[in-house]
Amino acid sequence: MRGWFRQHRFALGSALIHLRKSPSGFLLNVVVVAIALSLPFAGLTMLDNVRPMSEQMSVDPEISVFMKINTPREQATSLAGEMRKIVHDAKAKIVFIPREDALESLKSKSGLADVLNTLGDNPLPDSYVLKLNAFNSATEAQDVDAVAEQLRQLPGVESAQVDSAWVKRLAALLGVLRLVLLLLAITLGVAVIAVVFNTIRLQVMTQRDEISISKLIGATDTFIHRPFYYTGALLGLCAGALALGAVALALQPLNTAIAEFARLYASEFQLVPLAPLPMAGLLAVSAGLGLIGAFLCVQRHLARVN
Amino acid sequence: MIEFQHVSKQYSSDAVALSDISLSIAKGELVFLAGPSGAGKSTLMKMIAAMERPTSGKLIVNGQDMAKLKPAGVPFLRRNMGLIFQQQKLLNDRSILANVMLPLLVVGAHKVAAEQRARAALDKVGLLDRAMARPLSLSGGEQQRVSIARAIVNRPQIILADEPTANLDRASANKVLDALKAFHSVGVTCLISSHDEQMLDAAARVIHLKNGQLVAIDKATEAPVFAPPDPDFAPKPGQHDVDAQGDEA
Numbered sequence: 277m278r279g280w281f282r283q284h285r286f287a288l289g290s291a292l293i294h295l296r297k298s299p300s301g302f303l304l305n306v307v308v309v310a311i312a313l314s315l316p317f318a319g320l321t322m323l324d325n326v327r328p329m330s331e332q333m334s335v336d337p338e339i340s341v342f343m344k345i346n347t348p349r350e351q352a353t354s355l356a357g358e359m360r361k362i363v364h365d366a367k368a369k370i371v372f373i374p375r376e377d378a379l380e381s382l383k384s385k386s387g388l389a390d391v392l393n394t395l396g397d398n399p400l401p402d403s404y405v406l407k408l409n410a411f412n413s414a415t416e417a418q419d420v421d422a423v424a425e426q427l428r429q430l431p432g433v434e435s436a437q438v439d440s441a442w443v444k445r446l447a448a449l450l451g452v453l454r455l456v457l458l459l460l461a462i463t464l465g466v467a468v469i470a471v472v473f474n475t476i477r478l479q480v481m482t483q484r485d486e487i488s489i490s491k492l493i494g495a496t497d498t499f500i501h502r503p504f505y506y507t508g509a510l511l512g513l514c515a516g517a518l519a520l521g522a523v524a525l526a527l528q529p530l531n532t533a534i535a536e537f538a539r540l541y542a543s544e545f546q547l548v549p550l551a552p553l554p555m556a557g558l559l560a561v562s563a564g565l566g567l568i569g570a571f572l573c574v575q576r577h578l579a580r581v582n
Numbered sequence: 583m584i585e586f587q588h589v590s591k592q593y594s595s596d597a598v599a600l601s602d603i604s605l606s607i608a609k610g611e612l613v614f615l616a617g618p619s620g621a622g623k624s625t626l627m628k629m630i631a632a633m634e635r636p637t638s639g640k641l642i643v644n645g646q647d648m649a650k651l652k653p654a655g656v657p658f659l660r661r662n663m664g665l666i667f668q669q670q671k672l673l674n675d676r677s678i679l680a681n682v683m684l685p686l687l688v689v690g691a692h693k694v695a696a697e698q699r700a701r702a703a704l705d706k707v708g709l710l711d712r713a714m715a716r717p718l719s720l721s722g723g724e725q726q727r728v729s730i731a732r733a734i735v736n737r738p739q740i741i742l743a744d745e746p747t748a749n750l751d752r753a754s755a756n757k758v759l760d761a762l763k764a765f766h767s768v769g770v771t772c773l774i775s776s777h778d779e780q781m782l783d784a785a786a787r788v789i790h791l792k793n794g795q796l797v798a799i800d801k802a803t804e805a806p807v808f809a810p811p812d813p814d815f816a817p818k819p820g821q822h823d824v825d826a827q828g829d830e831a
Contacts, residue, residue, distance in 0.1 A: 279690040286687055297675075489671050492631070493685040493732070494661035496654070 287502035291510060294479065294503065302511070305475045309468050309515035310522065313562055316461035318523045323454060324554070325547045337420045338439045339427065341404040347432035349374070352402040355430055359406060362426045369407040375400045401434060465565055468515070472508045472569025479507060480577045487578065501574045505567055512566020516559045524549040583609040583740065583771050584630055589639035591625050591794075599625040600794045603639070607773060609739075612766045614782050615775035617791035623775040626791070627744045630773070631665055632656045644739060661689060664733025664770075666762075668745035670725045672717040678728045679704065679713040685736045703731040707761050723754025730761045734770070741765060743774040747781055755781065 295302045341359070343352045356370050363370075373381075378400045383389040406427075408420065420438055427436040480487070490500050527547045538545040550558070584607040591600040600622045607613050615623045628634040630643055632651060641648040644662060651659060672681050682703050686696035704710045707727040709720075717725055726746055733741055743762060747755035759774075759781060766772040774781075782788050788800040 282692065283690055286693075485671070486673055489673060490684070490688060491657070492633075492660065492665050492671070493688055494657045494659075494663075494736075495688040496657045499657075499688060 283499065284502070287499075288506050290503040291506035294483065295507065295510070301478075302475075305471060305511055306514045306518060309471050309511060309562075309566075310518035312464045312467045312471070313515055313519035314522050316457060316464055317519045317558060318526065319453075319457040319460065320554075320558070321523050321527070321547070321550055323450070323457060324550055326450065337408045339406040339408070339420065339424050339436055340439055341406065341427050341430075341436045342434045343402045343404075343432050344434045345399075345401045347402065349402065351432050355404070355432065358430055359404065359427060362430075363406060363408060363423055369405075371405045371407070373403045373405060375402050378403060468512065468562075468565045469569040469572065472511055472566045473573045475511060476504050476508055476570045476573040477577055479504065480573065497578070501578060504574050504578075505570050508566040508568075508570025508573075509563045510566070512569075513559060513563040515566070516562025519562070520550070520555055520558060583607055583611075583644060584773070585640075585642040586626075587640040587642075589629070589636045589641050591622075591629065591634060592637045598794050600629075600636075603796050605789060605796060605799065607771060609771055610766075610769045612763070612772045612786040613774070614786050614788045615773060615791065616777070616779070616782055616788050617775075617797075618777055620793070621777075621791040622794040623777075623791055624744050625794075627742050627773065627775060630740070631663060631742055632659055661685075661736060662739045664730075664736070664738040664741040664765075666726070666729050666733050666741065666743035666746045668748045670717070670729040672725060672728055672732075674717050676716070677714045678709065678717055678720070678731075681717065681728060682732045682735050685732060689736065700731070700735055703735040704728070706734070706764065707731045708757075721754065723750050723757055726750065726754070726758045727761055730758065730765070734765045738770060740771045740773070743772070745775055745777070747776060747778060752780075 353372060356372060359370055360368065375398050379392065379398045382400065383392050408423075424436040424438050427433060487500055527549060531546050534545060534547060549555075586603045586605050589600060589603045590598070592598045603622075603626065615626065617623055625634060629636055629641055629648070632643075632648060635648065643659065646655075646659060672678070673684075679697065679700055682700035683693075683696045686699060687693070691699070701710060701713060704713055707730055709724060709727055709731065712720065712724070717728060720728065730743075730746075733743075741762065746762065747758050750758065755778075762772055762774060776782065789796065790798040790800070
């Protein structure tokens with residue numbers, strides 16, 4: 277086991293020695309790979325920032341039923357059974373929201389408590405929120421509209437509003453963005469592999485004599501390949517770290533611009549860098565891409581060196 | 583130790599490098615391979631080092647039938663050999679000490695132990711005081727002595743020297759030959775190829791090749807005299823099998 281570690285330490289040392297011999301070439305490759313990685317990393321950071329917002333919003337169809345302001349409480353509460361019959365959904369969640377609770381909620385969430393207090397009487401009606409199961413098809417989505425129409429016909433009901441359509445659209449948009457990001461990541465991942473492949477190929481060419489001599493003195497293929505694997509992984513790792521750093525830096529000016537925009541909506545939304553765990557994951561992926569590039573190159577080119 | 587049984591090597595229909603060679607070299611023997619350029623000396627040596635495979639016939643090296651040797655086994659076979667070439671094949675971007683250490687690092691030796699041993703090998707060829715010099719700052723003869731030090735540092739059982747004195751002046755060639763003989767004297771089997779008739783040693787067996795064919799074998803006129811074994815550089819059979827375990831994966 278100690279011999280195994282020694283061999284790996286030697287391979288890593290050997291890779292570092294060769295990198296030190298041409299640091300500018302290595303750094304240039306790191307920058308190229310980092311540029312390729314920074315695009316998907318930036319996209320992932322954006323999605324990661326937007327994801328909590330979209331998760332807070334329900335993507336299940338939701339219908340808000342508002343009673344007429346003068347509907348007696350007894351009549352309003354007695355409608356729950358009727359509503360369940362209309363929705364034909366035993367799992368549907370039907371929540372009655374008394375007008376007092378609605379007012380309290382509005383006061384606490386909107387920051388308009390002072391304004392609402394000046395109104396004197398509670399302007400809000402009793403209401404119901406019906407949480408149905410998610411749409412499985414366009415037909416089901418249309419069914420929700422039909423259900424809303426039937427709810428509107430109930431006695432004492434002022435209006436019924438399907439709330440979740442725009443949330444659904446946002447979720448669909450995020451899904452498309454995720455797919456675009458995935459395709460971008462795959463394309464740029466291939467580009468990273470190609471860059472590493474070429475870097476290692478050049479290194480194999482410059483180390484041709486060393487490889488040839490190593491073979492003659494009894495070096496195994498594993499021994500010869502290992503430093504190139506380390507070089508590829510190091511290239512990926514350094515480029516990944518640089519890309520993450522660049523994305524984190526780019527968030528600063530973006531946040532300045534976003535802060536102005538968010539203030540208009542009384543929001544304090546800010547873009548934050550990825551958490552340490554996803555960052556470590558991206559670094560591992562970067563190193564892995566470098567390793568794959570090195571592996572493909574070594575398999576293709578080293579066998580030809582005798 | 584090395585046995586050729588009707589071995590032929592043909593690169594193409596009109597390029598026959600070796601034709602029906604049968605000979606054997608015993609353990610601890612010093613053998614010269616003589617013949618003009620193109621006689622097949624290098625091909626014969628390359629086959630022993632598994633750099634070439636026989637087209638026909640049987641070649642056994644160190645008990646290993648070379649036809650059955652898998653590519654993964656080649657490095658382990660070579661670890662029991664010291665290879666010396668006409669072009670010294672030294673790495674010019676590092677010191678001669680680093681060059682000599684390389685075979686030890688390849689088998690997983692500790693760096694400190696490898697350095698100690700490489701210094702001892704350089705001392706044996708009289709170049710310890712130049713340990714940190716780069717190969718290109720040495721003369722051709724000195725470079726060849728470095729390649730000898732690199733060849734013997736791993737205590738090989740066989741030394742294969744392909745035209746080690748070509749391109750060297752007589753004095754340098756003699757020094758190289760003396761160094762080789764010194765390691766032969768501790769029991770290492772040595773096969774030295776040369777087209778220089780003056781280099782051939784009367785105390786050694788000489789195999790003459792011409793146009794890929796064995797034309798004569800001159801037996802040694804006297805038995806080689808072995809010096810008392812040098813514990814530092816005497817070959818140790820099977821030593822690398824253990825070292826090799828740490829080299830995989």
